[in-house]
Amino acid sequence: MGVIMPAILDLLYRQYCRARLAEMRKQLLIAAKxxxxLEADHHHPADQGDDERAETYRKTRRAPN
Structure with a gap:
């Protein structure tokens, strides 16, 4: 019995570590997405506005007000 208890604790600890790592990876994936x-939403309107200003300039050869 002196060998079994440390082996069981080792197994439990390894399972805990695997579960914790899986949880951390999941959180990182969610945060990355x-x-x-947010980055796509932030840049999209500015890019669209710049495109509209460039198109207006091409058509009129004047900067939009």
Missing amino acids: RSEA
Whole structure:
């Protein structure tokens, strides 16, 4: 019985570590997706506005007000 208890504790600890790592990876993946979505939302309107200003300039050869 002196050998079994440390082996059981080792097994439990390894399972805990695997579960914790899986949880951490999941959180990082969620955070990365959220960050990408926020970045895309943040840059999209500015890019669109710049395109509209460039198109207006091409048509009129004057900067929009």
